[in-house]
Amino acid sequence: MNTTSIMIVGVGGQGSLLASRLLGNLLVNEGYDVKVSEVHGMSQRGGSVVTYVRFGDKVNSPIIEDGEADFILSFEKLEAARWAKCLKKDGKIIVNTQEIDPMPVITGAAEYPHGILDEIASQGAFIDGLDALSLANEAGSSKAVNIVLMGRLVKYFHIEYEKWIEQIESLVAPKFIELNKKAFALGYNA
Amino acid sequence: MKKLMIGNEAVARGIYEAGVKVVSSYPGTPSTEITEFSAKYDEIHCEWAPNEKVAMEAAFGASLAGVRSACTMKHVGLNVAADPLFTLSYTGVNGGLLVCVADDPGMHSSQNEQDSRHYAIAAKVPMLEPADSSESLAFAKAAFELSEQFDTPVILRMCTRIAHSQSIVETGERNDIPRAEYKKNPAKNIMMPAYAKLRHPFVEERTAKLAAFAEDCPFNKVEMNDTQIGIITSGTCYQYVKEVFGDSVSVLKIGLINPLPTKLIKDFAAKVDRLVVIEELDGIIETHCRNIGIECDGKNLFPPVGEYSQKIIAAAFGIEKEQSFTAETAIPVRPPVMCAGCPHRGLFYTLSKNKVTVMGDIGCYTLGAQKPLDALDAVLCMGASVSGLHGFNKALGDEKMKTCAVIGDSTFMHSGITGLVNIAYNNSHSLVIILDNSITGMTGHQHNPTTGYNIKGDPASKIDLETLCHAVGINRVRVVDPYNLKECDAAIKEELAAEEPSVIISRRPCVLLKSVKAKPAVTVNKDKCRTCKMCMKIGCPAISITDGKAHIDATLCVGCGVCTQLCAFDAIE
The missing domain is CATH 3.40.50.970 (Thiamin diphosphate (ThDP)-binding fold, Pyr/PP domains)
Known part of the structure; x- marks a missing residue:
C-alpha cells in the first residue's frame, strides 16, 4: 500500500508524544513499516511542535512536507492553519477548536485570527473540528485532550476499536487507564 | 523482537548488545537519550559527567582498563572533548571505544550548525553515519569491532532527524565480553614527545588501512538502477533521495564517512551519466570526489545551511510540490517561551x-x-x-x-x-x-x-x-x-x-519538576485592574489581556506570585 502520512501538531506540552507512541506502536503491530519523527529540545517550551507519523509497506523519509499529509491532527486551532499547507488536496484536518494564545498575541503585537479555520475550509479543505478540551474534562482531566483527539482520528482508519483500547492499556499507567478509555470513546463518538 | 525506537534508543541498544560496561556523557540535544536509555540496562555503568571532556576521558580510562566503553555528546560538545579525542587517536584503545556525536542541522536546539565530520578527518579516526534506527543499532554495535580491529576510537555521527525519528528495529542479545587484560605499555599509552612521535606514523598507517577497508566494507552500499543520474549520499539524506526517486536512480550510500572510498566512488561515477552528491551542511564527500578527480554536482545545487528534506532535493531536480491550503490572514508565530512559573x-x-x-x-x-x-x-x-x-x-x-x-x-x-x-x-x-x-x-x-x-x-x-x-x-x-x-x-x-x-x-527548583507542587492559580480582580499592563512585562504565557482587562489562565498558572508583586493596584489575588 502507499504510504499514509499523519502530522500531529500543537503547542509544546500538550502531550503529542503519547499520541504518536499510541499510533506508532499499534501500526507496527498491524504489520506496517512505520516512521515517527519528533523534535525534542527548545521548541518544546510552549512553542509550535510537530510530530510526523508515516506508515505503509515501505516508508523512506521520516518527515512530511507541503501537500503530502493525509491527515493533520491538530491540538490547537491556529496550529491547524499554520500547517494546512502540508495537507493533501483530499486530506483531512481533525482539530481541537481550543485557542491558545501565542506570545505575540499575549503581548499585543499580533491578533489571534479567530476565523482562520473558516478561511481554510473555504478553500476546500476538509475540517473536522471538535471541542476536545471540554470532552477531556468530561472524561476527568484536561490533560486527556491528546487521547480524545486520537479517538477522533482513528475513526478514519480501518482498524478495530478494541485494538486501540489494548494499546492504551499497555501504554498508560494503570490508574489512568479508565480515564483514557473514556476520553478515547468520547473523541471516537463525538 | 521488532520495536519502534528513536535513533538514540537504538544506539543505546547497540551499545548494550556490544557488551559495553561504561558510558559517560554530558547531556545535549539531540544526543541526550542515548545515555538515558543506556542507563536502563543494569549491566552498564552509566553516568552524567560534568562535561564532555571529562566524559571522553572516563571512556578512555575504561577502554584502557580493557572494557568496551562509550561517551555521547552533541556536536558542540565534541569541541569541549576535542582535546582528548585528538590524542586518543594516537593511543588507540584496549577495549573498544565509541564516541557518539549528534549534529543539529537546522539548529532545532543549538547555537551553531557545525559539521562534526571535520573532526573525524582532523583527528584521523573512522566515522560511521546511520540512516535510520535499525542502522543506528547495527553501526553502534559494529563500531566496537572496528575500534578493536584497527586500534582506534570510532565516531558514530547522528543528526537530529535520525536521533529523534522512530523506525523499526530488530533487537538481539547482549554479547558479554570479558575485560581484556590491562598491560602497562608506555610507548602506546604515555603520549609524551618521544612516544607520540612513534605513534603518529601508526595513525597514518591505520588511516591507509581504513581507506582500503572503506572500498569494500559493509557500511557503503551501491544500488544500481537507471544510470542517467547517480547520487552519492549518506544518513538522513539517503531517505529523502529514496522518497523523491524511489528506485529510479542509482545510489551510492556512504555509511563509513571517514575515510571515504576512492575506487568505489570512481567505479560508481564511471557507470552514471551525471553524478550528484547530496549531503547536509558542508561539502565533505563532494570535496573528496574532486580531490580524486571526479566531477560532480553538489553544493552548487544544495545549500550549506539548514536541514534538508525531500522538498529541497526534489526542487533541485526541478520537481515542484503542489501547494494546498494557505491562509491569507497572517498567522502569528509561536516561539518557545519560558514556562509559567519559571524561576x-x-x-x-x-x-x-x-x-x-x-x-x-x-x-x-x-x-x-x-x-x-x-x-x-x-x-x-x-x-x-x-x-x-x-x-x-x-x-x-x-x-x-x-x-x-x-x-x-x-x-x-x-x-x-x-x-x-x-x-x-x-x-x-x-x-x-x-x-x-x-x-x-x-x-x-x-x-x-x-x-x-x-x-x-x-x-x-x-x-x-x-x-x-x-x-x-x-x-x-x-x-x-x-x-x-x-x-x-x-x-x-x-x-x-x-x-x-x-x-x-x-x-528555586524548575517548576516542571514532579517534586514541585503548584500553588493555587491567582486571579485578576477585574474591578481593580486598570489595564496598566505591568503584569505583561514578564512575558508569562498565562497572562493576557482579555476584554480589556488582564486575564490569567488558571490551567497554566502555578501561583508563583511574581505578577502579584508587580501590580500596583493589588488587582491580582
Missing part, C-alpha cells in the same frame, strides 16, 4: 528593569533574550557568560557599567567554574548569577553534581555551590529566591555596587 522569570525581569548588560549562557534561560524580558546581551557557548564577563569588565577598566553573567547550575559545573576562578584570580569586579533550578532543564531534567542524585536517581555526593564559590576565592556569595522581586532587586543593586567579585545564587 528565571523574576530574576530576568529585575535585571531588565535595572538595565544591566547581561552575558548569557546555554540553557532554558537563553529564552530570557526574548521580548518582553529582553534580558540578554550575548550568548556564545557553555561557560562563556562567566569568562566573557571578566574580559568585558577588564576592557571597561574604571568606566562604570552595570554588567553581570547568568549561568545555570549544570552549565556552571560544566565550564563556569574555571571562568569564576579567573574572575577571582585576575580580580575583576564581576557579578556572576548562578540560576540554580536544581536540575539540567533544557535537555529534559538530567541530574548533575549539584542535585544530589546520579543518573539512576540514586542519592549521590552533592556539590555545595556556596562553599565552592568561596573556595575559588569569592568572598561575597549570597542566595536569593527569584520569586521574591524585592529581594532580587536589593541583591542585584548591592552586588553591582560591590568593589570585588561576587556571586548571587538564584535558587
Whole structure:
C-alpha cells in the first residue's frame, strides 16, 4: 500500500508524544513499516511542535512536507492553519477548536485570527473540528485532550476499536487507564 | 523482537548488545537519550559527567582498563572533548571505544550548525553515519569491532532527524565480553614527545588501512538502477533521495564517512551519466570526489545551511510540490517561551528593569533574550557568560557599567567554574548569577553534581555551590529566591555596587519538576485592574489581556506570585 502520512501538531506540552507512541506502536503491530519523527529540545517550551507519523509497506523519509499529509491532527486551532499547507488536496484536518494564545498575541503585537479555520475550509479543505478540551474534562482531566483527539482520528482508519483500547492499556499507567478509555470513546463518538 | 525506537534508543541498544560496561556523557540535544536509555540496562555503568571532556576521558580510562566503553555528546560538545579525542587517536584503545556525536542541522536546539565530520578527518579516526534506527543499532554495535580491529576510537555521527525519528528495529542479545587484560605499555599509552612521535606514523598507517577497508566494507552500499543520474549520499539524506526517486536512480550510500572510498566512488561515477552528491551542511564527500578527480554536482545545487528534506532535493531536480491550503490572514508565530512559573522569570525581569548588560549562557534561560524580558546581551557557548564577563569588565577598566553573567547550575559545573576562578584570580569586579533550578532543564531534567542524585536517581555526593564559590576565592556569595522581586532587586543593586567579585545564587527548583507542587492559580480582580499592563512585562504565557482587562489562565498558572508583586493596584489575588 502507499504510504499514509499523519502530522500531529500543537503547542509544546500538550502531550503529542503519547499520541504518536499510541499510533506508532499499534501500526507496527498491524504489520506496517512505520516512521515517527519528533523534535525534542527548545521548541518544546510552549512553542509550535510537530510530530510526523508515516506508515505503509515501505516508508523512506521520516518527515512530511507541503501537500503530502493525509491527515493533520491538530491540538490547537491556529496550529491547524499554520500547517494546512502540508495537507493533501483530499486530506483531512481533525482539530481541537481550543485557542491558545501565542506570545505575540499575549503581548499585543499580533491578533489571534479567530476565523482562520473558516478561511481554510473555504478553500476546500476538509475540517473536522471538535471541542476536545471540554470532552477531556468530561472524561476527568484536561490533560486527556491528546487521547480524545486520537479517538477522533482513528475513526478514519480501518482498524478495530478494541485494538486501540489494548494499546492504551499497555501504554498508560494503570490508574489512568479508565480515564483514557473514556476520553478515547468520547473523541471516537463525538 | 521488532520495536519502534528513536535513533538514540537504538544506539543505546547497540551499545548494550556490544557488551559495553561504561558510558559517560554530558547531556545535549539531540544526543541526550542515548545515555538515558543506556542507563536502563543494569549491566552498564552509566553516568552524567560534568562535561564532555571529562566524559571522553572516563571512556578512555575504561577502554584502557580493557572494557568496551562509550561517551555521547552533541556536536558542540565534541569541541569541549576535542582535546582528548585528538590524542586518543594516537593511543588507540584496549577495549573498544565509541564516541557518539549528534549534529543539529537546522539548529532545532543549538547555537551553531557545525559539521562534526571535520573532526573525524582532523583527528584521523573512522566515522560511521546511520540512516535510520535499525542502522543506528547495527553501526553502534559494529563500531566496537572496528575500534578493536584497527586500534582506534570510532565516531558514530547522528543528526537530529535520525536521533529523534522512530523506525523499526530488530533487537538481539547482549554479547558479554570479558575485560581484556590491562598491560602497562608506555610507548602506546604515555603520549609524551618521544612516544607520540612513534605513534603518529601508526595513525597514518591505520588511516591507509581504513581507506582500503572503506572500498569494500559493509557500511557503503551501491544500488544500481537507471544510470542517467547517480547520487552519492549518506544518513538522513539517503531517505529523502529514496522518497523523491524511489528506485529510479542509482545510489551510492556512504555509511563509513571517514575515510571515504576512492575506487568505489570512481567505479560508481564511471557507470552514471551525471553524478550528484547530496549531503547536509558542508561539502565533505563532494570535496573528496574532486580531490580524486571526479566531477560532480553538489553544493552548487544544495545549500550549506539548514536541514534538508525531500522538498529541497526534489526542487533541485526541478520537481515542484503542489501547494494546498494557505491562509491569507497572517498567522502569528509561536516561539518557545519560558514556562509559567519559571524561576528565571523574576530574576530576568529585575535585571531588565535595572538595565544591566547581561552575558548569557546555554540553557532554558537563553529564552530570557526574548521580548518582553529582553534580558540578554550575548550568548556564545557553555561557560562563556562567566569568562566573557571578566574580559568585558577588564576592557571597561574604571568606566562604570552595570554588567553581570547568568549561568545555570549544570552549565556552571560544566565550564563556569574555571571562568569564576579567573574572575577571582585576575580580580575583576564581576557579578556572576548562578540560576540554580536544581536540575539540567533544557535537555529534559538530567541530574548533575549539584542535585544530589546520579543518573539512576540514586542519592549521590552533592556539590555545595556556596562553599565552592568561596573556595575559588569569592568572598561575597549570597542566595536569593527569584520569586521574591524585592529581594532580587536589593541583591542585584548591592552586588553591582560591590568593589570585588561576587556571586548571587538564584535558587528555586524548575517548576516542571514532579517534586514541585503548584500553588493555587491567582486571579485578576477585574474591578481593580486598570489595564496598566505591568503584569505583561514578564512575558508569562498565562497572562493576557482579555476584554480589556488582564486575564490569567488558571490551567497554566502555578501561583508563583511574581505578577502579584508587580501590580500596583493589588488587582491580582
